[in-house]
Amino acid sequence: MNPSSPPAPTLLDIENAHRLIRPFIHRTPILSCEGINHMVGCKIWFKCENMQKVGAFKARGATNAIRSLEPVQLKQGVATHSSGNHAQALSWAASLAGIKAHIVMPSNSSTVKVDAVRSYGGNITLCEPTLEARESTLASVIEQTGAFEIHPYNNLKIIAGQATATVELLEDKDDLEIVMAPVGGGGLLSGTALACHYLAPNIKVIAAEPAQADDAFRSFTQKTFIPSIHPDTIADGLRTSLGSLTFPIILAFVDQIVTVSEASIIVAMRLLWERMKVIVEPSSAVPLAVIMENPELFRNKKTGIILSGGNADLDQLPWII
Amino acid sequence: MNPSSPPAPTLLDIENAHRLIRPFIHRTPILSCEGINHMVGCKIWFKCENMQKVGAFKARGATNAIRSLEPVQLKQGVATHSSGNHAQALSWAASLAGIKAHIVMPSNSSTVKVDAVRSYGGNITLCEPTLEARESTLASVIEQTGAFEIHPYNNLKIIAGQATATVELLEDKDDLEIVMAPVGGGGLLSGTALACHYLAPNIKVIAAEPAQADDAFRSFTQKTFIPSIHPDTIADGLRTSLGSLTFPIILAFVDQIVTVSEASIIVAMRLLWERMKVIVEPSSAVPLAVIMENPELFRNKKTGIILSGGNADLDQLPWII
Structure with a gap:
């Protein structure tokens, strides 16, 4: 990277994370x-992070973030606010490391999600379902416990951890021409783009985003941060805004962001x-919805x-x- | 095998099929x-034939049966009666071999299944939903077309083909102590038992059957063929009776058949x-339902x-x- 590049994990950071x-x-x-290949007219290889620990790629970043902490930091445990897969991943990774995870969850989280976090050993604090309440509750949990905050995506160790999924994909399949990831907060996408940049710079990195939560598309196009306001998509993992660390990496290393309809996501x-x-x-x-809506972008690729x-x-x- | 052994594919037959x-x-x-391992108290490796071509192990046997035919037999195509995965598998394998598959299906088959067979190129004849009608319709289709009948399970080439799933399982995981398969007509189970018998004779082969379609359990226990009468199970692939070829192989090489409730199957x-x-x-x-109902049989295995x-x-x- 040249001197004007954004702060980002290096290749060594990603290899160490792995x-x-x-x-x-x-x-x-x-x-x-x-x-599916026949239907869409291109050849697709799916890296199945749905089969990852806790059922999501988030296990990678959470493990890297926790395992990178100094012993003195570990002692007080870790904390985050999340109603999604990061809450489960952090609870699981903390429990495996023998430390506590304090999870602030909005009070309207589904019972299934609260139970899942609890089953992984997370210590849950419920709060009002607003960003302000989540942040202030997290601040007070941290003040009381001394826990170390692990943000779901705006954290270089998280980004380096998520990048390892693409490292494995490129190791196992070395002739890809396009790599795609969905974009919410941008932790997975920025890691994906960095791994391709370092290991296979000719690969085109295309991000996929619901049209009804298109803050990343608009931020990317206008080259200025636009937050996600009232996102209304079934893709609940993609409702968040980009972060101050993920957005510059995405601007620098992602080739294109394409949005799709809710109907296509369901199909x-x-x-x-x-x-x-x-x-x-x-x-x-x-x-996959992006490919189905834009087959010409991917034809035979x-x-x-x-x-x-x-x-x-x-x-x-x-x-x- | 000793002289009293039933007619069965040899190890060479199974290797050739593979x-x-x-x-x-x-x-x-x-x-x-x-x-899941933690929940049931043993270690399980799942061989994912759900991800096989046409979504079932049936692709193996159908391919072996068709590819083993002489050119003169191939010319008239193949035929079977089936409302399930064998119908799809035979249509798919025939289409890949460039020959016709004539499929007799009961008129109460779901549209989804009829469409699936048609999408794989199967030539469908509907008939009354009774075994008699299926058999007589198939006989007349064969008379008209000269097609070669490929029975879903009572066929040594089918059994040898289904055995290859276990060959791969044992190649990839060479320290198993128990191998399990569900039992319907017994094609998969007899192939599984033969593969274990030839390649890892110390492995215990346990078959799993719905209690509400327990003809194999009763046949096995009483050592005499008992047909499946009014089976009432959600496991629609397991409603058929054992065959004259599969039953003796199962009697000779399966260690145990265990039945389970419908509720456990759904869980x-x-x-x-x-x-x-x-x-x-x-x-x-x-x-898996069998393991959940009988954890002591599998503890730490x-x-x-x-x-x-x-x-x-x-x-x-x-x-x-």
């Missing part, structure tokens, strides 16, 4: 499906369930997709009304 | 899930979806399970009422 987390995470399988999700026989949550289906997570609600399938 | 079908089928992944199916993030059809969940198929109806989930 070495550090490898004993604890799954090397997830890479699947492809002729039926793509069902296709992955039905044809590839894997459970993915809606956020994971957004890249070898494309890798990070399937980000599999924590779908099995009682509320979006195609059953 | 060589013959390998270019056409997936080498399916083997997955394990710490959460096990949901567990595989929720924790392992794979779509399996109810039949595939029967072995390394157990391999053939996940037989993934063609679940995504509009009718058994846990959503």
Whole structure:
């Protein structure tokens, strides 16, 4: 990177992250499906992070962030606010490291999610479901416990950890022409883009975002940070705004962000369930939805997709009304 | 095998089948899930035939049966009666070999299944939903077309093909103590038992069967063929009776058949979806249900399970009422 580059994990940081987390995470399988390839007119390899520990790539970043802490920092535990996969991942990684995880969750979180965090050993504090309440509650939890905050994505150790999914994808499949990831806060996307930049700079990195939560697309296009306001998408992992660390990396190393409709996300999700026989949550289906809506961008191209997570609600399938 | 052994594929037959079908089928992944292992108190490796071509192990046997035919036999195509995965598998394998598949299906088959067979190129004849009508319609289709009948399980080439799933499981995981498969007509189970007998004779082979379709259990226990009469199970792949070829192999080489309740099958199916993030059809969940109902049989044992198929109806989930 040249001197004007944003602060970002180096290749060595990412390699170190991989070495550090490898004993604890799954090397997830890479699947492809002729039926889907035939349907969309390109060849896709899916990196199945839905089969990762806790059912999402978040296990990578959380493990790297915790395992990188000094012993004195570890003693007081870690803390975050999250209602999603990061809450589960941090609780799981903390428990494996023998430390406490303090998780601030909005009071309207589903029972399933609260129970999941609790099952991984997370110490939950509920708060009002606003960003302000989440941040102030987290601040007071940290003040009381001395816990170390691990942000879900605006953290260089998290970004380096998420990058390792793409490192494995490129190791196992070395002739990809396009790599895709969904974008919410940008932790996965910035890690994906960095891994491609360092290891296979000719690969085109395309991010996928719901049109009804298109803050990253607008920020990227206008080259200025635009927060996510009232995102209204079924892809609940992608409702967050970019971070001060992730946005500059995305601006520097992502080639394109493409948005898609909710209807396409649901069709793509069902296709992955039905044809590839894997459970993915809606956020994971957004890249395939982009390909289905824009086949000409991908025609005959070898494309890798990070399937980000599999924590779908099995009682509320979006195609059953 | 000693002279009193039943007619069965030899190890060479199974190895030849594997060589013959390998270019056409997936080498399916083997997955394990710490959460499930912890819950049941043993270590399980799942051979994911739900991710096989056409979504079921049936692709193996159908390919072997078709690829083993003489050119003169191939010319008139193949035929079978089936409303399930064999119909899809035979249509798919025939289409790949450039020949016709004539499929007799009961008129009450779901549109989804009829469409699936048609999408693989199968030539469908509908008939009354009775065994008599299926057999007589098939006989007249064969008379008209000269097609070669490929029975879903009572066929040595089918049995040898299904055995290859276990060959791969044992190649990839060479210290298993128990191997499990569900039992319907017995094609998968007899192949599984033969592969273990030849390649790892110390492995205990345990079959899993719904209590509400327990003809194999009763036949096995009483050492005399008892047909399946009015089976009433959600595991639609396991409603058929054993065959004259499969039953003697099962009697000779299977150690135990254990039956389970419908409720356990649904719980096990949901567990595989929720924790392992794979779509399996109810039949595939029967072995895990056996372990959940009988944990003492498996305590601390390394157990391999053939996940037989993934063609679940995504509009009718058994846990959503």
